Amino acid sequence: MALYNRVNGRVLREKMQAETQNRVTISFYKYHHLADPQAFRDQLYQDLDALSVLGRIYVAAEGINAQISVPAEKTDAFRTYLYGYPFLNNIRLNIAIQDDGKSFFKLKILVRKKIVADGLDDSTFDVTQTGVHLNAKEFNALAADPNTVIVDMRNHYESEVGHFKNAILPNVDTFREELQIVEDLMKEQKDKNLLMYCTGGIRCEKASAWMKHQGFKNVFQLNGGIIEYARQIKQENLPSEFIGKNFVFDERLGERITNDVIAVCHQCGQPCDDHTNCKNDGCHLLFIQCKACAEKFNQCCSEECQHVLTLPEEEQKEIRKGVNKGRQVFKKGRVEKIRNLGEE
Structure with a gap:
């Protein structure tokens, strides 16, 4: 069986656009030591391809980071399969809140050195000593505390279309750049509540552990990121402290959280966040x-x-x-x- 897609991307994109079956966009991640990332990747490709899963997955010795699209009728089968791996059993699956089923057009699984490029030497600190995970209600409460500093751990083009109120928005292109900038920004405020957030939570897992290693006392992170926050505020009828769109790394390029349009067209300057x-x-x-x-x-x-x-x-x-x-x-x-x- 082929372990890579061989069909032209343009053809696959047209096929996806014409597809009528309902799909669910899902993201998940897990830091876990994989003894043989390549073997895991190859088995994963075979099994997910058989379930008609599309998407982009990064596998490394440190774990897995996935953004995928699953046929609605096969979501139970997919969940059963995924939970069959002991280290992935009952892992949280972030479900897209604004989904047209057109988020991905092919299955791509890559073996990388890291599941998120952070530039850190993991052997120098304990990556499991992360910050305190907060749900949406807890996040809102801590965000209102005057002793809290909220930091967006995403890139500038993500925060440009949507972010939490009063958050620090570093003007960076990569997560690797951001870690050093945030550390420098906060070096005189190590006793304050450092409240971090990102798209689905994965960047904050590593960032919060790093900040604690750097001597920050009170480190918190949004559990499940903006995706899970949006689901919880809708389900529990909570006020949204997030305004605008949540940028996502798939064909949709964004999920609307609130009706606020906080960005402008880069060509004419009119309000726009597409x-x-x-x-x-x-x-x-x-x-x-x-x-x-x-x-x-x-x-x-x-x-x-x-x-x-x-x-x-x-x-x-x-x-x-x-x-x-x-x-x-x-x-x-x-x-x-x-x-x-x-x-x-």
Whole structure:
């Protein structure tokens, strides 16, 4: 049996869009020592492929980090299978709150050095000594304490469209950068309540242990992240201290938590919080674009990319050949190029 997808991504995306069966988007993670990550990965691929699971999963010697889409009719079978692994038995599954069933179009399972790139040497501290896990009600109560500092442990493009009120929002592109920045920001406030949150909780697991290792006294984290928080406030009819959208790393690119639109289109500056990727495959920049600008610029981030799309496909491939795009997310270095479009 094949252990990798061999079908063209464009074909798979079209197939997913045409699919009529209901799907459930699920995320989960677990830090656990895996003796043979590759063997675990290969078995996992076979079993999940048989269940028609789509998504992206990272496996490492330190555990598993998964964001997947499961056919609704097979969710019970999937849960039974997953819980069959002793270290995953009864693991919390974060269920998407705003789900059109189109979150992933293929199954991709990769073996990596770490399930989250954090730049830390785990042998230098106890990664199991994490902060206190809080549910939504407890989070709201602690957030209201004047002795609490709330820190968003996500990247800038995530917090740009949604975040907790009064939270510190580090302007970073990666989690690795953020750990050092947060440590520096908080070095004179080690006795305050350090309240951290992220998308599904995984980044805070490692961050809270690191902060405790660095001497912070009162470290707390949102259990299950924003995804679980959104589910609990809806279920328990609690006030939302989170405003806007929760950015997610799949085809949806966001789940709406409240009706607040706190971001702007990166091209015209009008209120908008819809992320997209530049239609030019040689760019694929992640940025915020309103419907009017999407129509005006043919879903591209710039006139340059808009022009590339008018070229024959073979010429476009030549332009892309050998180009290392690097990390393609909207940031200050691209502001001038994009914003100028809306000023003409």
